[in-house]
Amino acid sequence: MKAIVVHEFGGPEVLKLEEIPTPRPAAGQVLVRIRAAGVNPYDTYMRNGTYAIKPPLPYTPGSDGAGDVEAIGEGVNKVKRGDRVYTAKTLTGAYAEYALTLETQVQPLPAKITYAQGAGVWVPYGTAYHALYQCAQARAGETVLIHGASGGVGVAAVQIARAIGLTVLGTAGSEKGLELAKREGAYHVFDHSQSGYFEQILKATNGRGLDLILEMLANVNLGHDLKLLVPHGRVVVIGSRGDVTISPRDLMTRRGSIHAFTLWGVTEAEEKEIHAGLIAGMENGTLRPVVGKELPIAEAPRAHKEILESGAYGKLVLVP
Ligand code: NAP
Numbered sequence: 001m002k003a004i005v006v007h008e009f010g011g012p013e014v015l016k017l018e019e020i021p022t023p024r025p026a027a028g029q030v031l032v033r034i035r036a037a038g039v040n041p042y043d044t045y046m047r048n049g050t051y052a053i054k055p056p057l058p059y060t061p062g063s064d065g066a067g068d069v070e071a072i073g074e075g076v077n078k079v080k081r082g083d084r085v086y087t088a089k090t091l092t093g094a095y096a097e098y099a100l101t102l103e104t105q106v107q108p109l110p111a112k113i114t115y116a117q118g119a120g121v122w123v124p125y126g127t128a129y130h131a132l133y134q135c136a137q138a139r140a141g142e143t144v145l146i147h148g149a150s151g152g153v154g155v156a157a158v159q160i161a162r163a164i165g166l167t168v169l170g171t172a173g174s175e176k177g178l179e180l181a182k183r184e185g186a187y188h189v190f191d192h193s194q195s196g197y198f199e200q201i202l203k204a205t206n207g208r209g210l211d212l213i214l215e216m217l218a219n220v221n222l223g224h225d226l227k228l229l230v231p232h233g234r235v236v237v238i239g240s241r242g243d244v245t246i247s248p249r250d251l252m253t254r255r256g257s258i259h260a261f262t263l264w265g266v267t268e269a270e271e272k273e274i275h276a277g278l279i280a281g282m283e284n285g286t287l288r289p290v291v292g293k294e295l296p297i298a299e300a301p302r303a304h305k306e307i308l309e310s311g312a313y314g315k316l317v318l319v320p
Contacts, residue, residue: 001020001021002018003017003018003093004016004017004062004095005020009047009048009054010047010048010049012305015061015095017300023100028075028076029103030072030101030102031099032068032069032070032100034097035320036114036119036319037319038318039316040063040152061095063087065118066113067099068084069085076103078104084108084109084115085106086122087099088271089122094119109121117288119291119315120289120314121289124156129277131214131236138212139166140166141165143210144161146168147216148214150170150174150176154216155180155289160281160286163281169188170190174311198224209229213225214238215235215238215240217239217240217241218239218240218260219240223250232255233254236259236260293306294319295316297320
């Protein structure tokens with residue numbers, strides 16, 4: 001099979017398209033014919049060798065794939081050959097024609113969700129779901145700022161928050177990103193590349209502030225976020241690419257809190273709940289992954305450059 005293989009940590013050029021043996025499922029494993037693989041920012045940190053998880057070399061990147069079950073190992077009864085599935089982590093990597101997974105790592109892909117959309121489910125929607133429900137315990141009637149509402153996680157968070165009755169405000173750094181956030185459910189959108197947008201956000205809440213902020217770039221925004229919170233407001237740090245200085249008094253005076261997590265750390269029970277919620281949302285049409293761009297798998301190096309550039313528009317996926 002064709003697969004992207006990383007033999008040494010480094011820049012996007014270390015992503016090589018190679019012919020390698022197709023894996024065979026052992027007991028409890030599933031072989032998925034991958035039709036689309038999602039590109040996530042963490043794939044680039046892992047490829048650089050700077051991420052908390054450093055896979056043994058060589059490895060094939062990718063946790064998020066969608067496709068058809070090609071074969072099952074002994075004892076597998078959750079899926080059968082031909083079933084449409086999405087993956088939440090894999091054993092052998094999703095940037096490939098086939099990926100081996102544990103039985104627990106595949107979930108049914110609802111009929112109305114395309115393979116490309118299915119490749120944008122686990123990390124983006126799982127993260128948004130965990131942030132809103134399990135971490136911040138968001139409630140209908142609250143006001144949430146989704147800081148970075150144009151990317152994979154942001155679009156997912158806008159759709160989920162809107163569906164459960166929050167007033168959603170979102171930021172993006174391009175015209176098309178602002179339009180996307182609005183189309184997917186944000187009541188007000190703000191350009192995070194313009195100075196003065198924090199004041200505009202406060203104005204949009206009539207000076208009240210925000211109950212909740214989901215933060216995709218904490219190293220840039222966290223200090224400002226704390227000044228926008230209502231009493232008992234909370235920030236959930238989802239993404240950060242460096243250090244930041246905050247004024248703890250901004251939290252103390254508001255009795256505010258900062259939550260943070262990585263999706264790798266969710267418990268089995270939380271993961272089960274996440275999939276149940278996401279599948280229900282996809283089936284009833286409230287969750288609709290947005291695919292901004294599809295590239296052939298050979299262009300994985302380009303995808304790794306583009307995912308870190310501004311001008312996000314939903315998901316970037318690779319097609320084997
Ligand atoms: P993505 O699709 O590349 O989107 C990145 C988002 O960040 C875009 O909306 C982008 O907006 C926005 N952004 C850029 N500059 C910003 C600024 N100054 N303030 C606020 N937002 C800004 O990435 P993603 O998949 O949505 O992930 C977002 C972040 O969360 C990444 O850092 C990722 O590593 C992290 N993440 C963490 C977890 C976890 O487990 N904690 C899980 C998934 C993702 P424009 O492009 O429109 O400027």
